[in-house]
Amino acid sequence: MAFPLNSSLLNNRRLRAGLLAAPLVLFVAVTFLAPLAAMLVRSVHEPAVARALPQTLGALAQWDGRELPGKAVFRIAGSEFVALNERRALGSVATRVNRLESGMRSTLLGTARALAAEPPGDSWRQAMIAADPDWAEVSSWLALRRAGEAVTPRHYLNALDLDRGGAGEIVRQPEDRRIYVSLLLRTFAISTAITAICLLLAYPLAWLLAHARPRRAGFLLLLVLVPFWTSLLVRTTSWIVLLQNQGVINDLLVALGILAEEQRLALIYNMTGTIIAMVHVLLPFMILPLYSIMRTIPDRHMQAAASLGASHWQALRRVYWPQSLPGVAAGSLLVFILCIGFYITPALVGGRTGQLVSSMIAYHMEQSLNWGLAAALGGILLLLVALLYVIYDRLVGIEKLSLN
Amino acid sequence: MRFLVPPLVGLTLALALAGFGAPAKAQTLTVVSYGGSYGRSVERAWVEPFMAETGIDVRMEDYNGGLAQMRAQVESGNVFWDVVDLVTPEAVRACDEGLLEFVTLDELPASADGTSVSEDFPPDSRSECSGGGLVSATIVAYDNRQFPGERPTRLEDFFDLERFPGRRGMRRVPIVNLEFALLADGVPLDRVYSTLDTDQGIARAFAKLDTIKDEIVFWEAGAQPPQMLADGEVVMTTAYNGRIFNAQVLEDQPFTIVWDGQVQETSGPGIVLGTPRLEIARRFIAFVSRPESLAGISEHISYSPTRRSANALVSTHLETGIEMAPHMPSAPANMERALISSWLWWADNGDEMNERFAVWLSR
Numbered sequence: 001m002a003f004p005l006n007s008s009l010l011n012n013r014r015l016r017a018g019l020l021a022a023p024l025v026l027f028v029a030v031t032f033l034a035p036l037a038a039m040l041v042r043s044v045h046e047p048a049v050a051r052a053l054p055q056t057l058g059a060l061a062q063w064d065g066r067e068l069p070g071k072a073v074f075r076i077a078g079s080e081f082v083a084l085n086e087r088r089a090l091g092s093v094a095t096r097v098n099r100l101e102s103g104m105r106s107t108l109l110g111t112a113r114a115l116a117a118e119p120p121g122d123s124w125r126q127a128m129i130a131a132d133p134d135w136a137e138v139s140s141w142l143a144l145r146r147a148g149e150a151v152t153p154r155h156y157l158n159a160l161d162l163d164r165g166g167a168g169e170i171v172r173q174p175e176d177r178r179i180y181v182s183l184l185l186r187t188f189a190i191s192t193a194i195t196a197i198c199l200l201l202a203y204p205l206a207w208l209l210a211h212a213r214p215r216r217a218g219f220l221l222l223l224v225l226v227p228f229w230t231s232l233l234v235r236t237t238s239w240i241v242l243l244q245n246q247g248v249i250n251d252l253l254v255a256l257g258i259l260a261e262e263q264r265l266a267l268i269y270n271m272t273g274t275i276i277a278m279v280h281v282l283l284p285f286m287i288l289p290l291y292s293i294m295r296t297i298p299d300r301h302m303q304a305a306a307s308l309g310a311s312h313w314q315a316l317r318r319v320y321w322p323q324s325l326p327g328v329a330a331g332s333l334l335v336f337i338l339c340i341g342f343y344i345t346p347a348l349v350g351g352r353t354g355q356l357v358s359s360m361i362a363y364h365m366e367q368s369l370n371w372g373l374a375a376a377l378g379g380i381l382l383l384l385v386a387l388l389y390v391i392y393d394r395l396v397g398i399e400k401l402s403l404n
Numbered sequence: 405m406r407f408l409v410p411p412l413v414g415l416t417l418a419l420a421l422a423g424f425g426a427p428a429k430a431q432t433l434t435v436v437s438y439g440g441s442y443g444r445s446v447e448r449a450w451v452e453p454f455m456a457e458t459g460i461d462v463r464m465e466d467y468n469g470g471l472a473q474m475r476a477q478v479e480s481g482n483v484f485w486d487v488v489d490l491v492t493p494e495a496v497r498a499c500d501e502g503l504l505e506f507v508t509l510d511e512l513p514a515s516a517d518g519t520s521v522s523e524d525f526p527p528d529s530r531s532e533c534s535g536g537g538l539v540s541a542t543i544v545a546y547d548n549r550q551f552p553g554e555r556p557t558r559l560e561d562f563f564d565l566e567r568f569p570g571r572r573g574m575r576r577v578p579i580v581n582l583e584f585a586l587l588a589d590g591v592p593l594d595r596v597y598s599t600l601d602t603d604q605g606i607a608r609a610f611a612k613l614d615t616i617k618d619e620i621v622f623w624e625a626g627a628q629p630p631q632m633l634a635d636g637e638v639v640m641t642t643a644y645n646g647r648i649f650n651a652q653v654l655e656d657q658p659f660t661i662v663w664d665g666q667v668q669e670t671s672g673p674g675i676v677l678g679t680p681r682l683e684i685a686r687r688f689i690a691f692v693s694r695p696e697s698l699a700g701i702s703e704h705i706s707y708s709p710t711r712r713s714a715n716a717l718v719s720t721h722l723e724t725g726i727e728m729a730p731h732m733p734s735a736p737a738n739m740e741r742a743l744i745s746s747w748l749w750w751a752d753n754g755d756e757m758n759e760r761f762a763v764w765l766s767r
Contacts, residue, residue, distance in 0.1 A: 179763045
C-alpha cells in the first residue's frame with residue numbers, strides 16, 4: 001500500500017514545485033518568449049501592403065512582369081490609391097514600397113493626389129503616367145508587387161545584402177549598398193577579440209582571487225565588483241575623458257615627452273575605443289564565472305602534480321587548466337553573447353570603424369521604422385547564438401556550464 | 405498570428421511600462437521634446453505660458469528623436485505621450501505611418517500682420533501633421549583659439565585641410581552632410597537636390613566627404629559638438645546654430661559660426677494618434693502656433709519662427725539682453741548662401757542614403 005501514497009506525495013510535491021515556478025515561467029514567457037516570437041514573426045511577415053491593396057495585387061498576380069501591365073491594372077491600382085489616400089492609409093504603403101525602390105513614396109502619394117484632383121475618366125494609364133513617369137517603368141510595378149508579399153523572405157535577403165532581380169532570382173546588392181554582411185562579420189570579429197582579451201586579462205586575476213588569502217581576495221573582489229555595479233554610461237563616458245585626443249592618457253604621454261604634440265594617439269572614436277571600453281565593461285562577466293570555478297579547484301592538486309615531478313608550467317597546463325575549463329567556457333560564452341548585441345558603448349565610443357550590427361538595428365527601429373529588417377538582423381544574431389550553444393554543447397557539454 | 409501579435413506586444417509594453425510610475429491623470433498633458441537648452445526654451449516659452457493661460461497641467465518629457473516609442477504606443481493602443489516635438493522629416497514619416505493626427509491650416513491661429521494663414525507658412529515648412537514651427541540651421545562653427553591667423557569664412561574651408569588643418573566634427577548621418585559636400589564642391593543652391601538625384605551626383609558628394617574622412621570625428625547628439633570644440637577635440641564642427649549660440653552667450657566660449665552654406669531644417673510639434681487627451685492637445689498646438697509663441701522661443705535660443713509674420717516679433721535674449729535678430733538663421737545677413745533642406749527628397753531617398761552612408765562609413 002506504500003506505492004499509491006508515495007505517488008500522490010510525489011505528485012503533490014511536483015504540483016507545489018510547479019506552482020512555485022509558475023511566476024517565473026510566466027515572467028519569462030511574457031518578457032522574453034513573447035517578444036522574441038513577435039520579433040521572429042515580424043521578420044518574415046509584413047501584411048500592411050497586402051491588406052491595403054488587395055485588388056491591385058490580385059490584378060498584378062497574373063501579370064508577367066516583363067512589359068507594363070494592361071490598362072485594367074492601371075485603373076484598378078489608380079482608384080485603389082485614391083481611395084486609400086482618402087482614408088490616409090496610403091502613406092504607410094508608400095514608405096514600404098519606397099524601401100524596395102527609392103522615390104516610390106512621392107510617386108504613390110503624388111499620383112493619388114493628382115488623380116483625386118482631376119479624375120481621369122477612362123484614361124487611367126495616361127493620367128497616371130502624366131502624374132508621374134515612374135508608372136511607365138516596369139520596376140515600379142515590380143516593387144509594388146513585391147512589397148505586397150505578406151509572407152516574405154525579403155528582410156532576411158536584405159540583411160544578407162541580397163536582392164531579387166526582375167525575374168525573382170536572387171542577386172547581390174550593388175556594391176555601394178552592401179553593408180550588413182561586412183557589419184555582421186565585423187561584429188563577429190570584434191566580439192571574438194574582446195572575448196579573447198577578456199580571457200587573457202581575467203584568467204590570472206581570477207586565479208589570484210581564488211587562491212589569495214581571504215582578506216586580500218575580498219579586497220580584490222571589491223575592485224572587480226565596484227566597477228561592475230557602476231552605471232554603464234558613466235564607465236563609458238569616463239573612457240572618453242581618458243582616451244580622447246586631448247584626454248588624460250594622451251596629455252600624460254605628451255607631458256612625459258613620449259609623444260610629440262602632433263603624434264597624439266587615436267584611442268577613441270574608432271575600433272580601438274570600442275574594444276578598450278567593451279573589454280572593461282565586460283571583464284567582470286569573465287572574472288566571476290572563472291573565479292567561482294577556480295575556487296572549487298583544491299590547491300592540493302597542484303601540489304600533488306609537483307610532487308609527481310611536473311614542472312609548474314606542466315601542472316598548470318595539464319592539471320589546473322582542464323579543471324578550470326568549464327569556467328573558461330562559461331565566461332567566454334557569456335562575454336561573447338553580450339558582445340554581439342552590445343549597443344550603447346560602441347555607439348558612444350565607436351566612431352566610424354567601431355560600430356557593431358546593433359547600430360543598424362537601432363537605426364531601423366528608431367529612424368527608418370523598418371522593424372521587419374531590424375527583426376531579421378536580430379534573428380540572424382539569435383541564430384548565431386544558437387549555433388554557439390550547439391558548438392559549446394558538443395565541445396564542452398552544456399551540463400558543465402556553471403556560473404556557480 | 406496577426407491576432408496574436410498586437411496583444412502580446414501590448415501586454416509586454418504595458419508590463420514594461422508599469423515600472424515607470426502611475427499613469428498621468430486624465431487632464432495632465434504630456435509634451436515630449438528634445439531636452440537640453442532647447443527643451444528648457446520650450447518649457448519657458450510654450451509650456452509655462454500655456455499652463456498659466458489655460459490652467460491645464462503639463463508634464464514635460466525628453467527624448468532624442470526617433471519614432472520607435474511613438475509607434476509602440478500607437479500600435480499597443482496605450483498612448484501616454486500626447487504632443488511630440490519633431491523635426492519635419494521625422495514628422496513626415498510619422499504622418500505617413502499614421503502615428504500622428506492631422507493638423508489642418510484652419511486649426512492654426514491667425515497671422516500677426518493680417519496675411520492669410522496659408523501664406524504665413526512658407527511652402528513645405530511643415531508636415532501635414534505639424535503645428536508650429538521653428539527653423540534651425542546646421543552650420544559650421546569653429547573655436548577662435550585654434551585659428552590665430554586666417555579664419556574660416558566659407559563652407560569650402562570646412563573641407564580645406566591645407567589652409568585649415570585639424571580634426572572636424574560631423575553628425576553621423578547623411579542628411580545635411582551630403583548637401584554640405586555638394587555645396588562645397590561648387591554645386592549651386594538650386595541644383596543640390598537635382599544633382600543628388602543622379603548616381604554621379606551621389607558619388608560626387610561622397611567623394612567630397614572622402615577628402616576629409618580621416619579627420620572626421622562623428623557626433624550624434626546636438627549637445628556634443630560645442631563640447632568637442634571646448635575640449636579641443638576638433639577645431640571645427642558642424643552643429644545646430646542654437647547650441648553654438650548658447651555656448652557663446654551663456655558660457656562665454658570663443659566660438660564663431662560660419663553662416664555661409666547653412667542648411668535649414670524646420671521642426672514643429674505634432675499630436676500622437678489616439679491620445680485620450682486630443683482636445684487639450686489641439687489647444688496646445690494652437691497655442692504654440694501663435695506668432696507670438698513662436699517668436700517667444702527666441703528669448704531663449706536662436707531658432708527662428710517658420711511663420712513669416714512672426715519674425716517681426718523676435719526681440720531680445722531674456723538672460724543677456726542680446727538683440728536676437730542677427731543671430732537667427734533667417735536673418736538676411738546669414739541667408740546669403742542658405743539651403744532649405746528638402747524633406748520631400750529625404751522622405752524618398754533617406755533609406756537608401758542611410759545604407760550608402762553606412763557603407764561609406766565602414767570603408
